[in-house]
Amino acid sequence: xxxxxxxxxxxxxxxxxxxxxxxxxxxxxxxxxxxxxxxxxxxxxxxxxxxxxxxxxxxxxxxxxxxxxxxxxxxxxxxxxxxxxxxxxxxxxxxxxxxxxxxxxxxxxxxxxxxxxxxxxxxxxxxxxxxxxxxxxxxxxxxxxxxxxxxxxxxxxxxxxxxxxxxxxxxxxxxxxxxxxxxxxxxxxxxxxxxxxxxxxxxxxxxxxxxxxxxxxxxxxxxxxxxxxxxxxxxxxxxxxxxxxxxxxxxxxxxxxxxxxxxxxxxxxxxxxxxxxxxxxxxxxxxxxxxxxxxxxxxxxxxxxxxxxxxxxxxxxxxxxxxxxxxxxxxxxxxxxxxxxxxxxxxxxxxxxxxxxxxxxxxxxxxxxxxxxxxxxxxxxxxxxxxxxxxxxxxxxxxxxxxxxxxxxxx
Amino acid sequence: xxxxxxxxxxxxxxxxxxxxxxxxxxxxxxxxxxxxxxxxxxxxxxxxxxxxxxxxxxxxxxxxxxxxxxxxxxxxxxxxxxxxxxxxxx
Numbered sequence: 001x002x003x004x005x006x007x008x009x010x011x012x013x014x015x016x017x018x019x020x021x022x023x024x025x026x027x028x029x030x031x032x033x034x035x036x037x038x039x040x041x042x043x044x045x046x047x048x049x050x051x052x053x054x055x056x057x058x059x060x061x062x063x064x065x066x067x068x069x070x071x072x073x074x075x076x077x078x079x080x081x082x083x084x085x086x087x088x089x090x091x092x093x094x095x096x097x098x099x100x101x102x103x104x105x106x107x108x109x110x111x112x113x114x115x116x117x118x119x120x121x122x123x124x125x126x127x128x129x130x131x132x133x134x135x136x137x138x139x140x141x142x143x144x145x146x147x148x149x150x151x152x153x154x155x156x157x158x159x160x161x162x163x164x165x166x167x168x169x170x171x172x173x174x175x176x177x178x179x180x181x182x183x184x185x186x187x188x189x190x191x192x193x194x195x196x197x198x199x200x201x202x203x204x205x206x207x208x209x210x211x212x213x214x215x216x217x218x219x220x221x222x223x224x225x226x227x228x229x230x231x232x233x234x235x236x237x238x239x240x241x242x243x244x245x246x247x248x249x250x251x252x253x254x255x256x257x258x259x260x261x262x263x264x265x266x267x268x269x270x271x272x273x274x275x276x277x278x279x280x281x282x283x284x285x286x287x288x289x290x291x292x293x294x295x296x297x298x299x300x301x302x303x304x305x306x307x308x309x310x311x312x313x314x315x316x317x318x319x320x321x322x323x324x325x326x327x328x329x330x331x332x333x334x335x336x337x338x339x340x341x342x343x344x345x346x347x348x349x350x351x352x353x354x355x356x357x358x359x360x361x362x363x364x365x366x367x368x369x370x371x372x373x374x375x376x377x378x379x380x381x382x383x384x385x386x387x388x389x390x391x392x393x394x395x396x397x398x399x400x401x402x403x404x405x406x407x408x409x410x411x
Numbered sequence: 412x413x414x415x416x417x418x419x420x421x422x423x424x425x426x427x428x429x430x431x432x433x434x435x436x437x438x439x440x441x442x443x444x445x446x447x448x449x450x451x452x453x454x455x456x457x458x459x460x461x462x463x464x465x466x467x468x469x470x471x472x473x474x475x476x477x478x479x480x481x482x483x484x485x486x487x488x489x490x491x492x493x494x495x496x497x498x499x500x501x
């Protein structure tokens with residue numbers, strides 16, 4: 001029997017049926033899926049998970065569907081890697097782990113949320129799916145729609161990284177470049193969602209879409225041997241990922257699949273778009289909107305829908321929200337690559353940059369287990385490193401190599 | 412000043428089904444007051460203690476009024492004021 005119950009307003013608690021609704025008609029608050037887990041026995045649930053599929057659908061007990069679901073591109077169960085050399089470079093005695101979610105079908109965590117949203121779109125009978133995207137979501141919606149045989153419309157800011165445009169259009173979607181920033185794209189899609197019979201994954205299907213991010217919590221707990229990390233460092237754009245990772249851990253605590261308490265949550269933003277970090281620093285939870293100006297385009301949401309909840313969560317767990325400059329973002333990308341072999345996009349540079357800031361400030365405790373969420377792939381934001389690499393050009397003969405590198409010749 | 416106010420589907424029960432309203436006012440606050448005078452049920456849905464609820468966005472000619480002067484943002488004759496939920500995206 002399914003645990004999913006209804007949609008409920010996070011603000012005024014008004015309940016709604018499980019349809020394509022996303023905001024409360026009474027107070028405009030965001031709607032969220034509710035569950036009743038009282039029927040879940042922890043041991044039986046654990047066995048069901050372990051016997052389940054290899055990706056996110058192994059956690060079906062915690063996803064918003066009545067029956068059995070799946071998808072052709074099943075994302076999830078991405079590597080969780082112990083990063084001792086990164087910890088050493090940072091001079092911290094904390095135990096640092098990297099959740100490399102670039103290892104998904106379209107190379108970002110967005111495959112998780114889109115797989116859930118598109119499964120819901122099909123269940124509700126939609127034939128066309130759409131999204132407002134900063135790039136990674138565009139890739140994922142176009143790919144998953146292609147895999148499911150659905151028509152798709154993908155709306156992005158027209159000045160997006162070329163790699164993200166190419167890696168979207170290839171799937172045969174209708175790629176629409178909007179002259180404006182992400183918040184303009186989002187406003188347009190909110191208006192279009194009101195007029196067209198389409199499933200906008202992050203507008204009218206947003207309550208379901210957001211649920212996909214919980215699987216990032218479940219996997220980490222399972223990969224750590226059914227234990228919780230002590231601290232989480234995660235990027236914040238809208239704040240949905242950040243808050244849903246916490247929700248995932250809370251649910252498993254409630255069901256009894258893990259013990260202990262919620263990790264400390266540290267959020268990461270780019271200085272050039274830091275409405276949530278600014279609210280945190282000001283002791284407020286009102287996120288004043290900003291006009292983004294940063295190389296971390298995938299985090300460039302100036303008006304974050306879940307901003308207030310992200311701020312509350314950082315405070316409640318004893319974490320924080322920090323921001324880093326474009327220079328620190330580039331440095332973070334390189335630091336992660338050099339110490340772990342993982343090449344991340346600018347959002348990952350933001351996250352690693354904030355991890356470094358925490359280490360330098362002495363916020364990381366010796367022995368604590370820190371999980372750093374790397375949400376996207378470096379090959380999608382090559383421009384960020386365009387002027388940031390060394391190439392030694394030589395003639396094709398050993399003497400030329402010798403003159404440049406001067407190494408001893410091995411015998 | 413006469414402006415057009417666009418109402419999302421979910422609020423149209425409070426406007427007798429209208430998607431667009433005409434209202435007079437020189438600022439967003441005045442325009443909304445004029446709208447509320449005609450359609451009283453909208454006031455509580457959109458505002459709380461005289462301020463916009465935190466998940467309501469209002470745009471004048473496509474610009475978020477929080478980048479302007481909030482409720483005091485000036486609206487010109489014929490402008491379009493759009494009310495939208497703020498909980499999309501990401």
